[in-house]
Amino acid sequence: MGHERTAIEIRQVAKTYPDGTPGLWPSSLEVHPGEVLALLGPSGCGKTTLLRLIAGLEEVDQGGLIRFGGQDVTYVPVEHRQIGMVFQHYALFPQLTVQANIGYGLKLRGVVGAKLKAAVGELIDLVRLTGLEHKRPAELSGGQRQRVALARAVAVRPKVLLLDEPLTALDAKLKVSLRDELAELLRRLGITTIHVTHDQQEALAIADRLAVMRSGKIIQIGSGEDLYRHPSQIFVAEFLGRINRLQRTASDLVQDTVSLGESRLPCPKGPWEKLFVRPEDVSLQPFEPSLPVATICQRSFLGDRIHYSLQVAGQGVLCAEAHRDSPYQVGQRVSVSVATAHFMICENE
Numbered sequence: 001m002g003h004e005r006t007a008i009e010i011r012q013v014a015k016t017y018p019d020g021t022p023g024l025w026p027s028s029l030e031v032h033p034g035e036v037l038a039l040l041g042p043s044g045c046g047k048t049t050l051l052r053l054i055a056g057l058e059e060v061d062q063g064g065l066i067r068f069g070g071q072d073v074t075y076v077p078v079e080h081r082q083i084g085m086v087f088q089h090y091a092l093f094p095q096l097t098v099q100a101n102i103g104y105g106l107k108l109r110g111v112v113g114a115k116l117k118a119a120v121g122e123l124i125d126l127v128r129l130t131g132l133e134h135k136r137p138a139e140l141s142g143g144q145r146q147r148v149a150l151a152r153a154v155a156v157r158p159k160v161l162l163l164d165e166p167l168t169a170l171d172a173k174l175k176v177s178l179r180d181e182l183a184e185l186l187r188r189l190g191i192t193t194i195h196v197t198h199d200q201q202e203a204l205a206i207a208d209r210l211a212v213m214r215s216g217k218i219i220q221i222g223s224g225e226d227l228y229r230h231p232s233q234i235f236v237a238e239f240l241g242r243i244n245r246l247q248r249t250a251s252d253l254v255q256d257t258v259s260l261g262e263s264r265l266p267c268p269k270g271p272w273e274k275l276f277v278r279p280e281d282v283s284l285q286p287f288e289p290s291l292p293v294a295t296i297c298q299r300s301f302l303g304d305r306i307h308y309s310l311q312v313a314g315q316g317v318l319c320a321e322a323h324r325d326s327p328y329q330v331g332q333r334v335s336v337s338v339a340t341a342h343f344m345i346c347e348n349e
Contacts, residue, residue: 005033006069006159006192013064023049025216036193038207046216047196056081084153088165092137099133105156123151142170163195179205234346244318246275260292261313281339282320291335
């Protein structure tokens, strides 16, 4: 599928609705050729608005610019932008076979006969639907339908592929297997892709980079790992996983420490009143008076791990993640160690 890979450039793109409501504040973003970028955030944060502006389904406010591979498409109508789209409801034609669904866009463009058959055959191989060519959507599983929708979207060789919550309609177990399959399929297609989702696990599994959005603004862009370990704002830290907030006292600020009960831990220099640490960077060990002490107030077995809530003097409740065989029980006093190298500093909202 020799796709030419397209960079996307978005400069100061904004959307104000006729009643004056801002759908998107001026936003800028670059998507590298062949990259999968996720727009991630809670519902109503502007991610679908941004996707619709990129698609040409909504008109950009004056002063914004959208380029595909150097070509200005800001005011180019949707049908001339060379995009492929997959929505959460795959909108396949129920009466058409897999083959006919995939070839539909090509046929509209005048591709017929042997050429159409070859192009569709290549896509059926690519998305691994061989043997299902003559089935109708109702006879397929959710995962197979999704693959038909993807093949149909890329059949016309779009410059850009746009996915709007493509896994939302699926049940939890299917979602996980499809997530990995979709990630692998997008790499094989090699098309520059923007993927809208509110599910951080999905974004982390599928995308090369994430743009986290909130209240109509992009607040941080980076790899999943980078955003998880170095969030710029508390909102990003909390959106990508659980987080502990550690409050610092006046003397902590003077001594570059943070207090856990009677113990003081070294921390990054600076006037930070709060520090943040992930539950997996808090570990439990048998009670040892010289170490920070905690009382277990809750223990949840999650299969592969155990989630603890701990009462720590001066800090309220902290969360810790432990191995599934962790022996500590509710009410027990334990010692806590914190991976101080993983302390995070975030700006307040």
